Amino acid sequence: MSTPFYVSPQQAMADRAEYARKGIARGRSLVVLQYADGIVFVGENPSRALHKFSEIYDRIGFAAAGKYNEYENLRIGGVRYADLRGYTYDRDDVTARGLANVYAQTLGTIFSSAAEKPYEVELVVAEVGAGPEGDQIYRLPHDGSIVDEHGSVAVGGNAEQISGFLDQRHRDGMSLAEALKLAVQALSREANGNEREIPAERLEVAVLDRTRPQQRKFKRIVGRQLTRLLDADGAGATPTDAPSDTEEPDAPSSGDAGGTGREGAAETGAGETGKDGKDGADGADGTEGSGKE
Amino acid sequence: MDFLSGHVPEMLPGNRSLPPVQGAFEAPHGTTIVAATFPGGVVLAGDRRATMGNMIAQRDMQKVFPADEYSAVGIAGTAGLAIEMVKLFQLELEHFEKVEGTTLSLEGKANRLSTMIRGNLSMAMQGLAVVPLFAGFDVDRGKGRIFSYDVTGGRSEEQGYASTGSGSLFARGSMKKLYRDDLTEEQALTLVVQALYDAADDDSATGGPDLARRLFPIVTVITDEGFRKLTDAESSEVARSVVERRLQEPDGPRAALL
Numbered sequence: 437m438s439t440p441f442y443v444s445p446q447q448a449m450a451d452r453a454e455y456a457r458k459g460i461a462r463g464r465s466l467v468v469l470q471y472a473d474g475i476v477f478v479g480e481n482p483s484r485a486l487h488k489f490s491e492i493y494d495r496i497g498f499a500a501a502g503k504y505n506e507y508e509n510l511r512i513g514g515v516r517y518a519d520l521r522g523y524t525y526d527r528d529d530v531t532a533r534g535l536a537n538v539y540a541q542t543l544g545t546i547f548s549s550a551a552e553k554p555y556e557v558e559l560v561v562a563e564v565g566a567g568p569e570g571d572q573i574y575r576l577p578h579d580g581s582i583v584d585e586h587g588s589v590a591v592g593g594n595a596e597q598i599s600g601f602l603d604q605r606h607r608d609g610m611s612l613a614e615a616l617k618l619a620v621q622a623l624s625r626e627a628n629g630n631e632r633e634i635p636a637e638r639l640e641v642a643v644l645d646r647t648r649p650q651q652r653k654f655k656r657i658v659g660r661q662l663t664r665l666l667d668a669d670g671a672g673a674t675p676t677d678a679p680s681d682t683e684e685p686d687a688p689s690s691g692d693a694g695g696t697g698r699e700g701a702a703e704t705g706a707g708e709t710g711k712d713g714k715d716g717a718d719g720a721d722g723t724e725g726s727g728k729e
Numbered sequence: 730m731d732f733l734s735g736h737v738p739e740m741l742p743g744n745r746s747l748p749p750v751q752g753a754f755e756a757p758h759g760t761t762i763v764a765a766t767f768p769g770g771v772v773l774a775g776d777r778r779a780t781m782g783n784m785i786a787q788r789d790m791q792k793v794f795p796a797d798e799y800s801a802v803g804i805a806g807t808a809g810l811a812i813e814m815v816k817l818f819q820l821e822l823e824h825f826e827k828v829e830g831t832t833l834s835l836e837g838k839a840n841r842l843s844t845m846i847r848g849n850l851s852m853a854m855q856g857l858a859v860v861p862l863f864a865g866f867d868v869d870r871g872k873g874r875i876f877s878y879d880v881t882g883g884r885s886e887e888q889g890y891a892s893t894g895s896g897s898l899f900a901r902g903s904m905k906k907l908y909r910d911d912l913t914e915e916q917a918l919t920l921v922v923q924a925l926y927d928a929a930d931d932d933s934a935t936g937g938p939d940l941a942r943r944l945f946p947i948v949t950v951i952t953d954e955g956f957r958k959l960t961d962a963e964s965s966e967v968a969r970s971v972v973e974r975r976l977q978e979p980d981g982p983r984a985a986l987l
Contacts, residue, residue, distance in 0.1 A: 485830075490830075491827055492827070512828055515824065515828055519823070519824045519827075522820070523820050
């Protein structure tokens, strides 16, 4: 039997952190921005069925970068936590802060447990308030810490560069079209400073819209509505995109394309996602993603 | 629900032990629920009264709830248990939708409710029955559908119209004579309010439109645009027009004899 080498705790933790950070950086970036009527999630995602963003509860949304199976696990855990909380107490008693704490505990435990590999994920938990001052955005890095963010946040890929870019340009009270444009602009900047085009069909966009009449504020923006918002010129778009967020006007025509106000994945047989999930991800972006979407 | 039964089983309605009771046990009961389909959707309505024995326990009870965007459930039976059942049912549909990323089929939802009613069987044997009526818009088939249940969870799909609760016999008789399968949405709304009026007319446990307190039946419509509950103003308008006509003809509209 060989004697195991002594590894100092500092060194072990540093190694684990580096491992997780590298894993996260291999995935594509996503950004979460506050705008006048809520919070918008924007990311590049070639897959239609595997989402990076999802609804957790009435006012709470979830975004994740990193390894799909790991963050999907955390997402389902979060939905369970929120639904159980809401059923036991009241719908108002489910808060992003509580959820972020649960995630922090989980990630922290996994990160420091020697038996498991650290999760290669970075999460964002956002809650939309009644007014912009009530909005909360929490970023949860792989090690279980919580960062309270304001205005804008980027995770995954070259997140640092993107956040720097967003910090300079993001301001309060942007319209949805403006925020979306800024997000796409930020995402299309590559590490070496070049710009590349991200077509609308490779974008995954979702909003937590406080003006939605329904109790559940989360909504995916897909298809025509997305292209309309992207084409709209910043200032001129403000009046036109406000009614479009209420979703109902174009509901009959865009029926399954998200007009139903439900998950965009509705028609893709998401029941099979669990099984096909990884293959789907690998197949969709096998060239550069190596399953890290 | 499966998750809940694994983690906190005492939170599920069927898993509580019951105290032994002697004789009739009194708890508030909800009464009549009616539903009718029309081309393009379905309406589901309920009166507002809850009774406890011969007493009126509540005058403004809500018995019709949205289950999700495209379905609704109306409850008759023990109010407390029924409301809890609806809450759990709503939660389950929403939970499924969030976790799987797709909604359950209408059949799936109806089956799920069936299982929940069956879970309540031991309570039902002690007189605390819950018998809901489930109505929804089937997005795949593009039409409204109604499902009725018995206390054991037996489920059957109803064609055209259905009713449940203590005044259901009268409501069904009323709808039987008035229902046509080419009703417009507005006519269907009037139909269910007429049926509730007839139920209240002959059943003491069903409440009619209460003009003095401005309490009107809760009427909901489900179409391809989703669930919509009529506002108080809309529902009072339908109810007032029905009451108005009844001032001339107390027994309501007459069907042709032959």
